[in-house]
Amino acid sequence: xxxxxxxxxxxxxxxxxxxxxxxxxxxxxxxxxxxxxxxxxxxxxxxxxxxxxxxxxxxxxxxxxxxxxxxxxxxxxxxxxxxxxxxxxxxxxxxxxxxxxxxxxxxxxxxxxxxxxxxxxxxxxxxxxxxxxxxxxxxxxxxxxxxxxxxxxxxxxxxxxxxxxxxxxxxxxxxxxxxxxxxxxxxxxxxxxxxxxxxxxxxxxxxxxxxxxxxxxxxxxxxxxxxxxxxxxxxxxxxxxxxxxxxxxxxxxxxxxxxxxxxxxxxxxxxxxxxxxxxxxxxxxxxxxxxxxxxxxxxxxxxxxxxxxxxxxxxxxxxxxxxxxxxxxxxxxxxxxxxxxxxxxxxxxxxxxxxxxxxxxxxxxxxxxxxxxxxxxxxxxxxxxxxxxxxxxxxxxxxxxxxxxxxxxxxxxxxxxxxxxxxxxxxxxxxxx
Amino acid sequence: xxxxxxxxxxxxxxxxxxxxxxxxxxxxxxxxxxxxxxxxxxxxxxxxxxxxxxxxxxxxxxxxxxxxxxxxxxxxxxxxxxxxxxxxxxxxxxxxxxxxxxxxxxxxxxxxxxxxxxxxxxxxxxxxxxxxxxxxxxxxxxxxxxxxxxxxxxxxxxxxxxxxxxxxxxxxxxxxxxxxxxxxxxxxxxxxxxxxxxxxxxxxxxxxxxxxxxxxxxxxxxxxxxxxxxxxxxxxxxxxxxxxxxxxxxxxxxxxxxxxxxxxxxxxxxxxxxxxxxxxxxxxxxxxxxxxxxxxxxxxxxxxxxxxxxxxxxxxxxxxxxxxxxxxxxxxxxxxxxxxxxxxxxxxxxxxxxxxxxxxxxxxxxxxxxxxxxxxxxxxxxxxxxxxxxxxxxxxxxxxxxxxxxxxxxxxxxxxxxxxxxxxxxxxxxxxx
Numbered sequence: 001x002x003x004x005x006x007x008x009x010x011x012x013x014x015x016x017x018x019x020x021x022x023x024x025x026x027x028x029x030x031x032x033x034x035x036x037x038x039x040x041x042x043x044x045x046x047x048x049x050x051x052x053x054x055x056x057x058x059x060x061x062x063x064x065x066x067x068x069x070x071x072x073x074x075x076x077x078x079x080x081x082x083x084x085x086x087x088x089x090x091x092x093x094x095x096x097x098x099x100x101x102x103x104x105x106x107x108x109x110x111x112x113x114x115x116x117x118x119x120x121x122x123x124x125x126x127x128x129x130x131x132x133x134x135x136x137x138x139x140x141x142x143x144x145x146x147x148x149x150x151x152x153x154x155x156x157x158x159x160x161x162x163x164x165x166x167x168x169x170x171x172x173x174x175x176x177x178x179x180x181x182x183x184x185x186x187x188x189x190x191x192x193x194x195x196x197x198x199x200x201x202x203x204x205x206x207x208x209x210x211x212x213x214x215x216x217x218x219x220x221x222x223x224x225x226x227x228x229x230x231x232x233x234x235x236x237x238x239x240x241x242x243x244x245x246x247x248x249x250x251x252x253x254x255x256x257x258x259x260x261x262x263x264x265x266x267x268x269x270x271x272x273x274x275x276x277x278x279x280x281x282x283x284x285x286x287x288x289x290x291x292x293x294x295x296x297x298x299x300x301x302x303x304x305x306x307x308x309x310x311x312x313x314x315x316x317x318x319x320x321x322x323x324x325x326x327x328x329x330x331x332x333x334x335x336x337x338x339x340x341x342x343x344x345x346x347x348x349x350x351x352x353x354x355x356x357x358x359x360x361x362x363x364x365x366x367x368x369x370x371x372x373x374x375x376x377x378x379x380x381x382x383x384x385x386x387x388x389x390x391x392x393x394x395x396x397x398x399x400x401x402x403x404x405x406x407x408x409x410x411x412x413x414x415x416x417x418x419x420x421x422x423x424x425x426x427x428x429x430x431x432x433x
Numbered sequence: 434x435x436x437x438x439x440x441x442x443x444x445x446x447x448x449x450x451x452x453x454x455x456x457x458x459x460x461x462x463x464x465x466x467x468x469x470x471x472x473x474x475x476x477x478x479x480x481x482x483x484x485x486x487x488x489x490x491x492x493x494x495x496x497x498x499x500x501x502x503x504x505x506x507x508x509x510x511x512x513x514x515x516x517x518x519x520x521x522x523x524x525x526x527x528x529x530x531x532x533x534x535x536x537x538x539x540x541x542x543x544x545x546x547x548x549x550x551x552x553x554x555x556x557x558x559x560x561x562x563x564x565x566x567x568x569x570x571x572x573x574x575x576x577x578x579x580x581x582x583x584x585x586x587x588x589x590x591x592x593x594x595x596x597x598x599x600x601x602x603x604x605x606x607x608x609x610x611x612x613x614x615x616x617x618x619x620x621x622x623x624x625x626x627x628x629x630x631x632x633x634x635x636x637x638x639x640x641x642x643x644x645x646x647x648x649x650x651x652x653x654x655x656x657x658x659x660x661x662x663x664x665x666x667x668x669x670x671x672x673x674x675x676x677x678x679x680x681x682x683x684x685x686x687x688x689x690x691x692x693x694x695x696x697x698x699x700x701x702x703x704x705x706x707x708x709x710x711x712x713x714x715x716x717x718x719x720x721x722x723x724x725x726x727x728x729x730x731x732x733x734x735x736x737x738x739x740x741x742x743x744x745x746x747x748x749x750x751x752x753x754x755x756x757x758x759x760x761x762x763x764x765x766x767x768x769x770x771x772x773x774x775x776x777x778x779x780x781x782x783x784x785x786x787x788x789x790x791x792x793x794x795x796x797x798x799x800x801x802x803x804x805x806x807x808x809x810x811x812x813x814x815x816x817x818x819x820x821x822x823x824x825x826x827x828x829x830x831x832x833x834x835x836x837x838x839x840x841x842x843x844x845x846x847x848x849x850x851x852x853x854x855x856x857x858x859x860x861x862x863x864x865x866x
Contacts, residue, residue, distance in 0.1 A: 004509060007473035009523065011530055012537070015469050031808075032784050033815045036448050040556055041439035041474070041512075041542065061498045063512075065546050073809065077438060080498075090442065097444055099783065099832040101818060104445070115500050123473055140819040143797070147818065268801040298689055350532065353466050368701040369738070376466075382466040385534060385580065386573040395460040397662075 006116045007123040012157060013401075014342060015349040017163075018125075021334060024162045025127050026107055028155040033145070034105035034129045039086035041109075042077040047089050050319060056081065059112045081112040083128045084329075091132055092320045101133040101144065119339045130329030135313070144257060144328055145311075146265030149173070152295065152307055152330055153271050163341060169306075172234075172278040173293045175259045178313075179279065181252035182245065186223050191277070195219075199231055200282040231280045238263055241277055293330075307332045311322075354384035355420075356397040357406045358390065366413060374406065381406065397423055439549045440556040445835075446783040447775060450560075451594075454767060457595045458560050461588040465580070467538035467562045472519035474542075475510045483674050483752060489514065492545045514545040515741070516561045517762075524565055525753045534566040536578065552772045563762030568746070575691060576608055577761055578744075579698030582606070585728065585740055585763055586704050592765075596774060602739075605667075605711040606726045608692045608742075612712065615663060615678060615684040619656050628652075632664050633715040664713045670807075671696055674710055740765045786815035788829040788853075790839045791823065799846060805838065814839065830856055 003009060010018055030042060031034070032320045049056060060177045061079040066072075080086050083106045091098065106129045114120050129151065133146040143268075149171060160167050179199070183192050205213070207228075214224040231396065236258040244251070266275060281292055295307035309330040317323065355378060361367045364387075371383040382402065384393045397405050406420035407428075419430045436442060443451060463469070475496060482489060494512040499505075513519050516539045524531065540560045547553050557849040562584065565576040582604060593600050612632070616625050631646045632767060639645070640661075647657040666677045671693040692710065714725055716751070728740035741775035743762040750756065788811060794800045797820075815835065817826045823840075830838050853862045 002476070004473045004475060007475055009473055010471065012468040012470055013526065015471060017472075019469055030785065031812075033784060035445040035784055036452055037443075037445055038448060039442055040437045040543070042437060042440055042556075044437070056500055058501060061496050063494050063496060065494045068491060068546075068548070094444065099829060111474070113501075115501070123475075138819070140821075143818045265801070268798045269805075350465060351466060351468055364698065365701045368698070372702070379464075385576045387570070388573075396532060405608065 003121070006114070007111070008121045008122060016350075016352065017341060018338060020162060021159060021338065022107055022127070025155055025158050025332060025334070028158050029105035029129050029151065032146050032154075034103045034151070037087070037106050038108055039080070039083070039090050039106070041079055041111075043074055043080045043086055043089065047085060047319060048078055049085075050085070054371065059114070061111050061113060075180045079111040082110050083108060083126045083331075087128070087130060087132075087427060088325075089319060091325060093325055101131050101138060103129070103131050105129045111341055119336055122333060124335040125349065126331055127334050128329055128331045130327050132327035135324045135326040141214045141326065141328070142261045145262045145266055146269065147311075148328055148330060149157050149262075149275065149293065150269040150271060152332075153269075153274055153394065155332070156295065156307065159337075165341075167297050169274070169297050169393050171275040171293055171295050173259070173262070173275050173282050174281040175278055176282075176292055177255040178252065178259065179282065181249060181255060182227075182247065182279075185247045185249050185252065186227065188219065188223070191217055191219070195227075196282055199280045202231065203278045232407055234276045234278045236263070236272055236276045238272065259341065265402060273297070305333070306337055341343065351382070351402065353380050353400075353402055354378075355381040355404045355406050356393070356400075356402045357381055357383045358393045358408075359384045359387050360390065360393075360407065360409055361413060364411055370408065394421075394423075436554070437585075439547070439554060440544070441554045449783075449785065450774060451771060453595060454592060454771065455540055455558065455560070457592050458588055458765060458767070459538060460590050462538035462562050462584065463583045465536075465587075467536045467584070469518070469540055470523060470537050470539050471515070472513070472523050472539070474512055474544075476513045476519055476522065478509055478511055480518060480752060481511055481513065483518070490549070490755060494544050495544060512544040515543050516541060516559050516764075520561070520563060520565075521758075522752060524757055524758060528756065534564050534571060536562070536564050538562045547669065552769055554768060555767040559764055559812065560767050561762055561764045561860035563760050565758050568757045568759040571754055574759065574761070575694045576698055578695045579702065581742075581761055581763060582695075582699060582708065583702040585765075586707055586821050588765070589728065589740065592770075598774075602706040602707070602728055602729050602730050604726055604728050605690070605714050606695070606708055607710065607712055607714040608688050609715070609725055610688040611685065612715065614682060614688060615660075615680065615712075618680045618682050618685065619660065621656070623651065624650055628660075632713045634739070635664065635713045638712070667709045667711045669705055669709045669712065674712070722820070739770055783833045784815070784835065786813050786833075786835055787811075788814040788837045788839050789826070789833075789835045790816045791826045791841075792817045792820050793823065793826075793840065793842055794846060795843055803841065825855075827856075 026036070045062075048060060060081050062075070063077045063079065063263045064073050064075045067074050067137060074244075086106065087106060089100065091423070105128070109123055110126050111123045114122055129148065132147060133141060133144070153171065153318060156169055179193060179196065183189060183195055188195060195214075202210065210228065211224055214227065215221075219227070230245055232243065235241060238256065242256060245256075261273075263272075263277065266272060281294055292311065293309040294305050296305055307330055309328070311326075311328040313326045319363070355374075357367070357371050359367055361370075367383070371381070374381045384396060394405060403423055405421040405423060406418055407421060411419060415432065417430065417432055420431055421427070422429075459469070477815075478495075482491060493514055496510045496512065497506050497508045500507050500516070511578060520537065520539060524535065538561070540558060542556055543559050544556045546827065547555055562581065564581060566574055566577070587605065589602055612629065615626060616622055616628055621628060627650045628647075630644070631650075634646070635643065643661065644657055647660065648654075652660070663678055666674065668674060671689065675689060677690075691723075696705075696708075696710065699705060714727055725744065726736050726742040729738055740763055742761070744759075744761040746759045788807070790800070790804050792800055800816070804814070807814045817829060826837060836856055838854040838856060839851055840854060845851060848865065850865050854860070854863055
């Protein structure tokens with residue numbers, strides 16, 4: 001792996017793995033009718049900074065260029081740092097041309113300034129899918145949550161199979177509204193922000209620290225124990241959650257009812273063993289407004305969280321006050337998965353060719369003939385271009401990790417006899433075409 | 434088609450066409466063992482400006498960003514404007530890890546500032562392949578020329594077939610060295626630059642203007658006629674060219690011999706009817722140094738030139754004086770082809786789904802069951818997400834140009850009876866699963 005200013009680049013053999021990953025992911029997205037879109041790599045600064053500008057402003061790569069007709073330098077645009085804002089702007093711009101609910105897949109590179117660190121790059125692929133709906137016309141959105149989770153489940157399964165990774169994963173599901181109503185029912189709504197950020201740390205700190213953090217914001221001992229009991233509970237049965245929470249509040253009931261519907265749909269899709277309801281899943285303090293989830297790799301702590309989810313209500317209002325779009329979506333953290341694979345799994349190919357036809361005959365015409373013929377039958381055969389010495393040709397095959405060399409000498413031409421040499425064992429097999 | 438500051442974006446139905454095109458091209462490249470690489474979208478300014486900075490400097494999008502640890506603004510990088518320079522830098526950087534001759538395919542977007550005009554955008558895909566060799570070790574490069582032309586031929590054929598375009602094309606071949614030695618044999622070498630730029634206009638001006646331009650640079654009447662005769666001649670037989678030129682010069686002979694070898698290889702690949710030697714193909718005045726070609730669409734003037742070629746000798750020396758790489762490559766002008774298709778051919782799909790399963794049953798569980806079952810058998814079936822009124826569901830299918838709707842009512846569930854409605858003719862067929 002090399003890089004320019006931490007914009008990373010893959011070697012050909014690594015790129016083969018990446019191509020396979022992206023292809024597997026996109027084919028799976030398309031199977032569930034997420035249509036491909038690709039947006040420009042730039043956005044207007046005022047669009048980019050509309051969402052959480054205080055977090056973003058130091059993370060973007062700004063552009064400037066000479067507008068030649070007026071000899072002025074233009075400075076209104078930057079490279080996009082995610083695919084959410086471009087998608088949002090694209091939908092608003094094309095709202096009359098798209099059919100809603102609009103399901104899109106977008107696999108594209110994004111660029112953001114980051115301090116150099118392991119597994120973090122300044123340019124990387126995001127692999128998003130989203131379902132966006134016109135919230136004025138379409139109120140029945142819960143099925144989208146389930147369908148998108150089913151798509152994630154299928155996609156990850158295919159991806160791990162393709163990569164020969166035997167990995168268990170678990171989709172952890174929650175609804176932000178539930179967290180908020182639980183906090184309210186404890187009369188702690190003025191501490192919502194702090195409580196959420198404590199809950200969000202749950203996985204990183206021990207139980208003592210966890211308690212201490214609650215104490216520090218003046219939550220009562222009794223309430224701390226109850227809160228911890230609630231937020232530490234995981235199950236895939238919504239009834240158990242209801243019993244655990246045991247709070248009589250109509251609003252809370254409503255959102256539990258919603259979560260129940262989603263989990264029912266997931267059961268219909270036959271994936272009930274692969275998800276749990278996990279009340280401490282927060283996914284950012286204020287961005288996302290209803291269902292949230294994360295996906296965890298169970299048997300490999302290094303990979304841990306590799307897919308995340310978002311949901312927005314009425315977000316497009318910020319750039320177009322007449323629209324009322326809401327959406328849910330998720331992304332696989334492909335860069336993390338990739339770095340993991342390059343560290344753990346040895347890449348196996350430097351090329352996708354399996355055979356190398358050596359160039360040994362006197363006549364180039366015959367060699368090309370043989371090549372065209374073999375290519376029709378075997379597909380994955382490459383031809384060494386020049387009549388170089390045989391050791392040079394074998395060295396080429398070896399360096400590219402091509403498994404077999406096809407050797408035909410001038411005197412074997414008449415009988416169309418040739419040898420196939422296994423480059424690992426150096427065994428030779430004679431073949432007659 | 435929409436755009437941000439002339440960075441263009443496709444609608445989903447247009448993107449389907451683009452995806453098909455890129456996939457067809459890349460699969461064909463890979464079939465001939467051009468390995469995929471992808472380089473960073475940025476390059477150091479000093480690399481970008483190493484090649485013809487006087488042409489480039491007004492065409493690039495410059496970047497700046499805040500290096501947070503030192504609170505300084507960095508301004509050393511810009512977006513790449515082609516794939517040649519990044520490829521060149523990539524090869525020099527990774528020279529010990531690559532196997533030469535290294536055949537790469539690179540399909541990636543480039544960005545350059547352009548005055549807005551039809552079929553010219555500021556962000557577009559380039560679809561390059563190249564064969565790069567270490568010129569110190571590998572002197573037998575002529576086969577690469579032929580192989581790359583054969584790859585172009587096969588790729589364009591597949592692409593036109595995929596797009597249902599019945600289009601004849603012709604590959605026009607030349608060797609820059611031949612042009613130069615012809616000019617020298619007329620003792621006009623001090624006017625090489627001017628003569629080349631006149632020849633390059635051949636296609637755009639009439640014969641009178643053509644002659645006049647030669648007169649203006651003080652070429653003798655006699656020589657003008659001879660030059661025009663030579664440069665207007667096209668054939669696919671090298672002997673006819675030799676007769677036509679009829680100049681006894683050893684260096685010229687050497688390069689004609691090279692061109693002959695290339696055309697012989699092309700004959701072995703059985704494509705002799707698809708190329709001609711065309712002496713007026715110049716392809717830029719000073720960039721390219723030996724074989725050059727262009728590809729012309731014969732029956733459609735609008736498309737005309739859609740693929741071009743380059744060859745560089747020792748180019749990498751400019752950034753690394755110890756290296757001596759030379760290469761040949763070409764690119765299909767995909768944006769031009771695409772714009773042509775969007776104007777000429779109506780896109781036929783807004784989605785790749787062919788069937789829409791309407792959501793009409795009382796139980797979501799049954800609907801999902803039916804959907805999973807049909808998806809296994811038919812593949813390209815989409816499910817309408819909500820139990821909306823039937824007219825709303827039909828409208829969705831209509832707007833997305835989905836051909837068939839699958840209708841199953843509650844009372845047909847027991848017999849697994851359903852109707853398939855053709856959305857164009859409104860015919861209904863009854864099916865029993």
